[in-house]
Amino acid sequence: MRFVIVTGLSGAGKTEATRSLEDLGYFCVDNLPPQLIPKFAEACRSSLEKVAIVTDIRGGVFFDDLFESLRYLKNNEIEYEILFLEASDEVLVKRFKEARRSHPLSPKARVLTGITEERHKLREVKDRSDQIIDTSKYKIGDLREKINELFGSNAEPDKELSITVLSFGFKYGIPVDSDLVFDVRFIPNPFYIPELKAFSGNEAPVRDYVMKQEETIGFIERLEEMLKFLIPKYTKEGKRQLIISIGCTGGRHRSVAIANKIYEILEADGYKAGIEHRDVSEDVHRGAKKL
Numbered sequence: 001m002r003f004v005i006v007t008g009l010s011g012a013g014k015t016e017a018t019r020s021l022e023d024l025g026y027f028c029v030d031n032l033p034p035q036l037i038p039k040f041a042e043a044c045r046s047s048l049e050k051v052a053i054v055t056d057i058r059g060g061v062f063f064d065d066l067f068e069s070l071r072y073l074k075n076n077e078i079e080y081e082i083l084f085l086e087a088s089d090e091v092l093v094k095r096f097k098e099a100r101r102s103h104p105l106s107p108k109a110r111v112l113t114g115i116t117e118e119r120h121k122l123r124e125v126k127d128r129s130d131q132i133i134d135t136s137k138y139k140i141g142d143l144r145e146k147i148n149e150l151f152g153s154n155a156e157p158d159k160e161l162s163i164t165v166l167s168f169g170f171k172y173g174i175p176v177d178s179d180l181v182f183d184v185r186f187i188p189n190p191f192y193i194p195e196l197k198a199f200s201g202n203e204a205p206v207r208d209y210v211m212k213q214e215e216t217i218g219f220i221e222r223l224e225e226m227l228k229f230l231i232p233k234y235t236k237e238g239k240r241q242l243i244i245s246i247g248c249t250g251g252r253h254r255s256v257a258i259a260n261k262i263y264e265i266l267e268a269d270g271y272k273a274g275i276e277h278r279d280v281s282e283d284v285h286r287g288a289k290k291l
Contacts, residue, residue, distance in 0.1 A: 001045055002026075003078060004052040004151060005037075007125055008085030009118055010104055011095045013135040013143050014054055017085060020147035026052040034065035038072040045078065052151075057118055058104055066125065083150075084122075084129035087136040088176065089115055130240050132177050137278060161235045162272050163242045167201070167259035169251025169279040178245040180230075182223065187215045190253045200280050201256025210257040220258070224265055231271065251279025 004021065006014055015030075022028050032040060032053045044051045055066065073080050087095075089112060096103060096111045103114025105121075126132065131150055135143055168175055170185070190196035190206045199206045210216055227244075234242055244262065248255040256277050266273040 001048060001078075002050050002151075003041060003044070003073075003080040004050075005080055005082045006052055006054045006085070007056050007082065007122070007129075009087065009092060009115065009122065010056070011092045011099075011115075012085035012087045013133075013138070014056065014085055016143050017083065017133075017147055018052065018054055020144045021050075021052040021151060023144075024050070024148065024152055026050040026151070028052045028054070030054045031056075031058050034069050037066075037069040038076075041073060041078050041080075042076075057121060070128075081131065082125070082129040084126050084132045086119075086126070086132065086134055086176065088134075088173070091136045132241070134175065134177050136176070137172075161231065161239055161242055162274070163231070163244065163266055164274045164276060165259045165263045165266065166243055166245045166275075167251055167255035167277045167280065168245055168247045169249060169255070169282065170247050171250055172279050172282060174247065175243065175245050175278060177243050179241075179243045181245045181247065184216075184219065184246060184248050184254050184258050187213055187219070187248075187254050187258075189249065191250070196253075199253075200277075201253050201258070201260065202277070202280065206253050207257045207260070210254050211261065216258065220261060220265075223262065227262075227266070228269075251277070251282065256280050 004026065006017055006021070008014055018028050018030060027044065027048050027050065029040070029052075032055050034055050037053065037055070040053065041051075070080070072078075092115050093111050102108070103111045103118070105117045106114030133143070133146055138146075166175055166178070170183070174181055187210060190199070190209050193209070196206050196209060201207055201210060231242070246255045246259040246262065259275060259277065263273055263275040
């Protein structure tokens with residue numbers, strides 16, 4: 001049985017995530033009190049292959065019951081995964097205002113007050129989560145695609161370290177789920193070269209320009225050496241997910257080219273790696289509806 005516990009911040013997309021899991025054939029239960037998780041898991045154990053539950057601060061007294069339930073699952077050899085959804089304060093406030101809803105932790109006060117309190121309460125749960133998805137920049141279909149990737153028929157629970165190399169632009173903010181962040185704004189910027197400005201780091205003119213710079217060559221050599229040291233240590237400690245974020249000013253030129261190179265190195269070394277370019281098309285997507 002694959003048993004997924006969905007939790008996270010109010011307004012971060014748990015409802016949409018649950019719908020996506022249902023479409024993938026999961027038996028889903030929303031707002032299950034944490035103290036009922038052990039009995040529910042036992043009941044599902046012999047009859048269902050894919051189960052997902054949503055539990056969050058709506059359950060009232062949350063942490064003591066949740067962590068006790070997780071201990072029960074572990075002691076009784078019921079494997080589980082925790083999926084944690086979050087978003088930036090700005091995005092969450094906007095979503096609550098658009099939905100004309102109050103925050104469950106601050107029904108008569110500012111929405112931001114409730115978000116801050118909830119983020120603090122869920123900090124330990126987030127630290128123990130297997131998958132963390134920040135939906136701040138997601139359009140409506142993006143979360144569904146991510147859920148399909150993580151929990152679809154071809155996605156099985158995996159104890160192997162999963163590495164994502166993520167390019168981004170500092171002008172749009174550092175990705176909140178980053179484990180390692182590297183600033184490559186010291187490399188000469190193709191943006192200021194007229195014949196290169198229109199291209200992205202995915203395309204040969206910019207890629208070749210960035211990769212031939214002395215600064216780039218030295219950086220790649222040192223970063224590769226660092227990752228060869230760090231990744232086995234993370235794996236030994238049981239870390240399941242590693243986000244390596246590479247940032248430049250706008251997230252379109254330098255960071256994209258270098259992220260692609262790091263991804264190629266990791267793949268060649270046999271690691272389970274993925275590549276994402278968060279802001280490469282930010283100008284195109286600006287104004288699009290976010291989840």
